[in-house]
Amino acid sequence: MRKLLLWLVMVAVIVAAILGGTAAFLYNRTGEDALPQEPVQFGDITLESNGWDWTVPVLGDKVTKTYESPTNLTVQKLGTFTDTIPQLMLPAWVTSATVQITAPDGTAWSGDKSSCNTYTYAQNGDYQIIVTAYHNDADAPGDPAGWYAYRAGFTMAMNPKVTLSTERAAQGSIVAIQLSGILDGEPSVESDLGTVWFRKTSSGYMGYLPVTYNAEGGDHTLHLTCGTLEKDITLTVTRTMYDTQAVPAEEDVGGGEEFRNAIWPLYTTGSSAKLWNGRFEAPSAGAVTMEYGTTQMVDGQRSGQATGLTYDAPDGETVTAPQAGNVVFAGTLTLTGGTVVIDHGCGVKSYLYGLETVDVERGQSVSTGDPLGTAGTTHNLIYELRIGSKSTDPQIALNGNSGLQFRESE
Structure with missing residues (x-):
């Protein structure tokens, strides 16, 4: 019995020595290269860490190695x-982050990983950014856990710039x-062409101006205001040669007032966010019978133009949705x-008018x-694309080369 106990003790000592030696070997072999290496960048410049605290697993959760500064x-x-506008680029190893930007006037803004690039620069001058990038993944217990800290200063010297598509x-x-x-403000445009609705982007704002079928050809002045900025921009409208098509006289079925009460208020209301993405798609596979x-x-007399x-x-x-969005009217009208x-x-x-x-x-x-x-035979299926009250040619958006697709990633 004593020999067995001695043998077991000896085995335990040997195992402990092996494990201890293995742990010591792994501990010594575990270097800073085990820490996340992919850098955090700001404005395409690699940030230099000025503090860190990392715990690296060496032998499961029993033996760890710490690196801190x-x-x-x-x-x-x-x-x-x-x-x-400089953008903060967080590498894949970052599971969470805190961001603080201090403006020249001393005001500070705080954000996280999801909102780190939503800060609006309202003044030129000297800024400071402080970032703490964390990695702590419960699904990967063998990964290092900890953080890097960064502190950087930069100067913004950007004059407002206006670009037309x-x-x-x-x-x-x-x-x-x-x-x-x-x-230093929100933009607005005065123009005889139509109303412009602007959306916020990472670099400023993007707005969309309709040039409808009967817009006067020639130069148009767009008067842009944004806080203290005032600028006149010239847009030249070129004439489009539209076809002429004989159509039968339409029976007056009434419903004009009903249509105006239901549809016209929609021209001036709606979401300020951009809900579409990419080119538009035709609502029907049928042939276009009128562009x-x-x-x-009608009987040789001009009765109007197709909108x-x-x-x-x-x-x-x-009949399908040409693009993503929210339904703001759905029903049956006498006229359409x-x-x-x-x-x-x-x-x-x-x-979309004329659905059965x-x-x-x-x-x-x-x-x-x-x-x-679904489509039917009672009415023609008509698709209009409007900005505010002004109609535009849906075919351009269907082709994917409309101003609606201009620099969409911004």
Whole structure:
């Protein structure tokens, strides 16, 4: 019995020695290269850590190795930004982060990993940014756990800049207006072409101006105001040669006042957020029987111009959403039959008229290609794309080269 006990003790001692030796070997072999190496960047400049605290597993959770250095007041100098708003780039190892930006006037803004690039620069001058990037992944217990701290100073010297998606716009098109730089207010545009709704972007603002089918050709002045900034921009409108098409006289079925009461208020209301993404899609697979802007003739007399696309939609065909958005009207009107209006944000709305059935409800969110209802034979299926009250050519958005797609990633 004594020999057995001695043997067991000897085995235990040997195992402990092996484990201890292994732990010591692994401990000595565990270096700072075990810590996250991919750098945090700001404005495409690598930030230098000025403090850290890391615990590295060496042998499960039994043996760990610690690397730490207290934070200090050293400020890394990043220089001056004159062209683009600097963005904080957090590598994949960062599971959470805290960010603080101090402006030249001493005001401080705080954010986290999800909001780190939403800060609005309202003045030029010297800034300071403090970042603490953490890694603590419960699903990866073998990973190091801890943080790096960064402190950097930089100067913003950005004059406001206005960019048009095009300086020559054809009738029926949409022009994007991009405003970037250091801005001390929210923008607005005075123009005889239509109302511009601006959305906030990472570099400033983006707005969308309609150039409808009967916009006067030639130069138009856009008077832009944003806080103390006032600027006149020239946009040249070019004429589009629209076709002429004979159409039968329409029977007066009434419903004009009902239509105005239901639809016109939608021209001035809606979401300020951008809800669309990419090119628009046709609501019907049917052929287009009348293009946007076509001059309509009844018995040789001009009766108007088409404000949308008219489709030869097969009876019973499913009519689909041209783009993502919120349904702000869904119902049947005497003048236009089944009617669905989708708000895409920034003043942009799709108006679909002539549906036989309507299968969506007001307040419903839809994605591109979602069913809205069915086509029939009572009315023609018409698709209008408007900004505010001004109609634009839906085909340009369907082609994917409209101002609505201008620098969408910003």
